[in-house]
Amino acid sequence: MVDIATRVYNHKWKIDPIVRSLIDTDFYKLLMCQSVFRNKRDTHVTFSLINRSKDIRLAEIVDEGELREQLDHVRSLSLSRGESTFLRGNTFYGKRQMFRPDFMEWFEGFRMPAYHLEKRDGQYELTFEGKWPEVMLWEIPALAILMELRSRAVLKGMGRFELQVLYARAMTKVWEKVEALQPVDGLRLADFGTRRRHSFMWQDWCVQAMQEGLGDKFVGTSNCLIAMRREVEAIGTNAHELPMVYSALAGDDDALKQAPYDVLADWHEEHEGNLRIILPDTYGSEGFLRDAPDWLAGWTGIRIDSGDPAAGAEMAINWWQSRGEDPREKLVIFSDGLDVGKIIELQAQFKGRVRVSFGWGTMLTNDFRGLVPDDRLKAFSLVCKAVEADGKPTVKLSDNPNKAMGPALEIERYKRVFNVGAQAEMDVVV
Template identity: 80%
Template sequence: MADIATRVYNHHWKIDPIVRSLIDTDFYKLLMCQSVFRNRPDTDVTFSLINRTRAIRLADLIDEGELREQLDHIRSLRLSRGESTWLRGNMFYGQRQMFRPDFVEWFENLQLPPYHLEKRDGQYELTFEGKWPEVMLWEIPALSVLMELRGRAVLQHMGKFELQVLYARAMTKLWEKIERLRPLENLRLADFGTRRRHSFLWQDWCVQAMIEGLGDKFAGTSNCLIAMRREVEAIGTNAHELPMIHAALADSDEELAQAPYEVLADWQEEHSGNLRIILPDTYGAEGFLKNAPDWLAGWTGIRIDSGDPAEGAEMAIRWWQERGEDPREKLVIFSDSLDAEKIVELHRQFAGRVKVSFGWGTLLTNDFRGLTPDDALAPFSLVCKAVSANGRPTVKLSDNPNKAIGPAAEVERYKRVFGVGEQVAREVVV
């Protein structure tokens, strides 16, 4: 096991690039990329960094030269033979050859496209433009770089012993969470913390702690590189990106209203079983479920990623019952702003009523709250989203208006088309 404190103290070592592989990314990105590669390979998109926590002035903390060095290093990465073999031959969700030979061959020859970086008002404006299958693979590594460079900026003035104590306290904090979760019967929990992790080494340590501390209750990790190295399941399905871009390409309000369902029809052609998970909140979960075609009720489950998680699960249970499905045979995945207390609460509330699973993100892999002066390592909300497709702006409404993305006029249009009324704003923690 790596001595993280020592490696952080010597973080300039070339042995510790922030992103060390093209599969140091989330599994859902590769699944979606294969779908896009098949269905929409020539779509032109722009992705952009969005710092929702404006009080953290990243451009004042992070050296631009160091940021460019890390981004340039990512562009130099290529898929290794071992990584290619893992993608081609490993079993994912009980299925071999999840990734088609033509997609893996394309991935083996991929170089991520150029980036555009500017400073503006204490923030970095980081954008990526090009064909959708290529540009989309920038999202996770870009976020990982910014998050870890921010952490390095805070830690760079600490001495060796101070760093040892800091990481000892963080390890203790995580282990206490694991001990609190361990007694829960039939718990299923996965690591979803790649995007806003403290560092790669820390995420890897967290996964190892979960493997030992939770045993079979730990379902796996979204991080493909760690899943390969630690021989655990790679976990993930799809994300808001798919309906956002498909919706932007719609030519009328009628096509816009159907876009989220057409995305899932494409997905159903490619995947079965536990990969058929609905993410309903891109344009409001209530309206999505109300207008959903009947065939979607037969899918395996639903992921709750915004709004009040208990209300979202209750809504899903009612929807399944109305469609003649037994909720006890369905899966609800909670994945928004989770920590141990909320996991315990939701598990107790819904266990036995539905199959419950948790995708634990930032507060698993980046919870250093209260461990540094001025809470300088507290996690913050940083995202990298598709902002345009073929020159048209994208929109995300969410079940939390504080997560909405897009030009104001388009946001209002989408609210009208999808029948989204008054929403309750919730603080965006991470």
């Protein structure tokens, strides 16, 4: 097992780059990239870093030179032979050759495109522009780099023993969470913590702890590189990016209203089984489910990623029942801001009514709350989103209006088109 504290104390840049591989990313990103490569490969998209936690002034914490070094390192990476073999030959979700030969040939020759970096008002403005399949792959590494550089900046100057004690306390914290989850009957839990992790080594340690402590209750990780190294399942389906870009490309209001379903129609052609998971909240879950075509009711499940999770699950159950489906055969994946207490509560509330699973993110891989003075390692809300497609702005409404993004006039238009009524605001922690 890696001695994380010693490695942090003796950081050697080439030994410990923040992003070590093109597959040090979320599995769903590669699945979506293949879909985009097939259906929208020439769409021009802009991604932008968005720091929702304005009190964390990243440009005053993270050194610009170090940031550029890490971003440039990612641009030097290419798929290794072993990584290519893993993607080409492994079985994912029970399916061999998940990734098509034409996509793999493209990915094997791929290098990350250029980035644009500026400082403004204590924050970094980091953007990526280009063809959608290329720039979309920046999202996860960009977030991981900023999160870890912030962690390194806080840890810089700590002594060897201080770091040993810090990581011992953090390990104890994770293990106490594992112990609390061990008695939970029927639990199915995956690591979703790549994008806002404390560090790669820490995420890897957390996955190993879950493997040992939870056994079969731990079903996998979203991180492809860790999945390959630790021989666990790579977990993930699709994300808000797809409907956001499809919707921006819509020519009129009718096409806009149809766009989220067009995304899933394309997905339906490519995937089956547990990859057919609906993410309904991009423009409000209630309206999405109300207007959804009947064939979507036959999909395997729904992922709940904003708003009140219990209310979202009840909405899904009612929708399946209204469409003649048995909710007990359906899967609900909770994935928004989870920690142990909420996981245990939701498992007890919905066990037996639906099949329940959890994607546990930041509070697994970056919970250092209370472990350093002034809570300077507390996780914060950093995202990297598609903000423009073929010159048109993207919009996200969410089931939590505090997660909404896009120009004000477009947000109002989307609310009208998708018939979004009053929404309850909830704090965005991560």
